Amino acid sequence: MIPFPGWGPSDRSGLTAVEGGVTAVPGFRAAGTVTGVKASGKPDLGLLVADQPAAVAVLTTTNQVKASACTLSERHASDGRARAVVINSGNANVCTPDGEVHTARIAEATAAAIGSATTDVLVMSTGIIGVPLPIERIEAALPGLASTLTADGGPAAAEAMLTTDTRTKQVGFQVTDDQGSCTVAGMAKGVGMIEPTMATLLVVLTTDAPVHPQILRSLLQRATDTSFNRISVDGDRSTSDTIAVLASGLATSPPGVETLGRALQAVCADLAHQVVADGEGATRVAAITVRGAATEDDAAALARAVATSLLVRAAIHGADPNWGRILMALGNAGVDLDPRRVSVTCGGITVCRFGVAASFDRGQASHAMSRPEIEVGIDVGSGRSSATVLTCDLTPEYVRFNSQYTT
Missing domain, CATH: 3.60.70.12 (L-amino peptidase D-ALA esterase/amidase)
Structure with missing residues (x-):
């Protein structure tokens, strides 16, 4: 597999x-x-x-x-x-x-x-x-x-x-x-x-x-x-x-x-x-792949910042190609970044090119993000290194379960 x-x-x-x-x-x-x-x-x-x-x-x-x-x-x-x-x-x-x-x-x-x-x-x-x-x-x-x-x-x-x-x-x-x-x-x-x-x-x-x-x-x-x-x-x-x-x-x-x-x-x-x-409440897995980073450590840090963002994970659950949240998360990674070089794909569809919105069909992108497994591709235009971090969507079931875990 x-x-x-x-x-x-x-x-x-x-x-x-x-x-x-x-x-x-x-x-x-x-x-x-x-x-x-x-x-x-x-x-x-x-x-x-x-x-x-x-x-x-x-x-x-x-x-x-x-x-x-x-x-x-x-x-x-x-x-x-x-x-x-x-x-x-x-x-x-x-x-x-x-x-x-x-x-x-x-x-x-x-x-x-x-x-x-x-x-x-x-x-x-x-x-x-x-x-x-x-x-x-x-x-x-x-x-x-x-x-x-x-x-x-x-x-x-x-x-x-x-x-x-x-x-x-x-x-x-x-x-x-x-x-x-x-x-x-x-x-x-x-x-x-x-x-x-x-x-x-x-x-x-x-x-x-x-x-x-x-x-x-x-x-x-x-x-x-x-x-x-x-x-x-x-x-x-x-x-x-x-x-x-x-x-x-x-x-x-x-x-x-x-x-x-x-x-x-x-x-x-x-x-x-x-x-x-099998993440608690998860309905889909997302691979956050950062390419074009200066080093592998930078790529991993950027991918992790996106993968751990509650807003991004909520968008993944809703199959919402909200690329603005992805750039927001990248900017919080503690890695030098020029947003004007960043491009983003969701489910294979380009939604952001060089830091601004690309022309795309929102319905088509949402459909692509509705699959059980999706890839969010990010190219930061800083080098040749890449890394992937796996995450899952944030669901109401996760919140319900963990609000009642010991009671």
Whole structure:
């Protein structure tokens, strides 16, 4: 799936889609269960376990109100190895009196259940902030959950990590080049509080490629920068954002590092697209693509300013080709800009040329913007660099849902 031109790696040769989520990768088992943390009674505890210690890399939120699960996972991944990722949903375990203690207890109980060192367990928590976590329910459930781990349990773990998501988010590829092949897969959750600087949401990635932890982290950062770091649903960066990638090393003839990085980028890009498409209340996805910028960083900043504008997102919901709001947002990006050089297209139709209105059929443009996926193209005439940020429309359903989230 290539949702938009310029989104994800341009070269997807050698990539073949595989089913099964994170356990499509040899060397991993997973499971999910119900503990009662969620009032709905839906699955709320997921577990991924590597059969042997795996290479690991972790990225977490830059929000200064940071979940203890993030800091524990960073600490436990610092030696470059891990055995498990445990994920509870329905409660973020943030800003509570015993948050750090409860996070440590989750790691300890998981380690005991799978027979590993506590320092080889990563923890992710997501859900309501400020409500004490019923830790006893999670501790009681972990031994039974560990006993149900299977090599086809990826989808169950993906379901257990959901909060307000309407569907699971999973991607997998077998990737091959002239050196060999391996598998790269991932699962994600997140539909609200999506505005990353690192990455927003929870993401678990797996591969069977043998790779050094430092190289793995470099590949993860590169893939994240052009995927999860370039999506926005509501402009709010979560307290619990974590991306973890584990490499079992079981592939006996792996592809080259560049090919592995391309596959990892494809998995991250496709998961990021799924997150935006499932944004709370969203009815359409918009790719904001800025071209002609002096640098890629400038292009990304300009695209993000448009993607996070509430006025632009409201116009996207109404299929309104209101290009004036787009120029307004560009001017707030903190990037040097000459509006007389800016041209804008909405759904492929030019609505602004050199900073003033172009001649266009408003009805035709509105129709083009009514599609489930649209591109807003912006050329700022300052250079040769480009970047794309994905966003979704701002809908009455988003406001309704988030006005009643805890009540």
